[in-house]
Amino acid sequence: MAEAMAVDEGHSSLPNPGHTIYCNNLPEKISQDDLKKAMRAIFGQFGPIMDVVSRRTYRLRGQAWVVFEKAEDAKRALELMQGFPFKDKPMRIALAKTKSDAVAKLDGTFKERPKAARPAKEKPAAEAKKAKVEAAAGAAPAAAAATAPATSNHILFVENLPDSANEAMVGMLFQQFAGFKEVRMVPSRPGIAFVEYSDEVQAGLALQGLQGFKLATDKPMSITFAKA
Structure with missing residues (x-):
């Protein structure tokens, strides 16, 4: 797994990446949304989380990076959660070998990557997709309010x-x-x-x-x- 740990996915190759832990041996069939939600739920007890990075590509399935605001929180999470059973698979955790973009932005060392230009014919589809997402996001609070239980409790x-x-x-x-x-x-x-x-x-x-x-x-x- 050493090769996987060195993969630069959403991270900049800068020193002192101690804010980020690398997790592997994660379930591969879980959706990206559920995986990120699970990582925040499992590791949020150790301190504020700035970002969770994962990819759906075949090479990076079953892996995730969790970015903490503080390096000491990342270290504590690594020490206490090593081997934690997540869906019956023990997680393997290590400090990431690269600094996350979120940390680089925080300490002022972030460098924007050039984005590949999209063909003109793709723009209408992309704009339509964005409008659809925004409309769904706007409707979500109303839907949540409509389905909220009438009586709350502690x-x-x-x-x-x-x-x-x-x-x-x-x-x-x-x-x-x-x-x-x-x-x-x-x-x-x-x-x-x-x-x-x-x-x-x-x-x-x-x-x-x-x-x-x-x-x-x-x-x-x-x-x-x-x-x-």
Whole structure:
């Protein structure tokens, strides 16, 4: 895997890249969105994350780069999460050999890469795609408001967890959100848990952030406010 670690994908070849960890042996069939969401959920507990980089190309499947704001957070994540089971595969983690663009921009060493010019005939299609994305983004808040539960609570009810899930595994996901207090599993009913936050607002943010996340299973988590 040494060759893979040296790949420069979205990174600039500058020294002292200690803010970024390189993860491999990740599930290859997971979507890019789910993978990035999972990386933020797993590593967000160690400190603010500036960026998560992954690629769908055959050569880079099962790999990701996680960029922390602070180098010490990256080092701590590497030390404590080495071998963490993600979808039944132990992650292999190392410090990346290149500095990410996000860090280069922060310290003033970033150099813009020249972009290849697109043929004129592609511009209308690209503009149409951009307009479609913007329209969807504008509709999302309204749709979320329309489907939001009528009654909120500071405790979340989580379903569709893998039978092997325990309090530590579930807590690792939910404690990245402010106000996290505890996870309570139900021994007689595998696959469900209650997650408590300090207030309803914080619980709502966690619900939105992790709704549909897949934890070591192909079934997306279902999260609702616990009934009062």
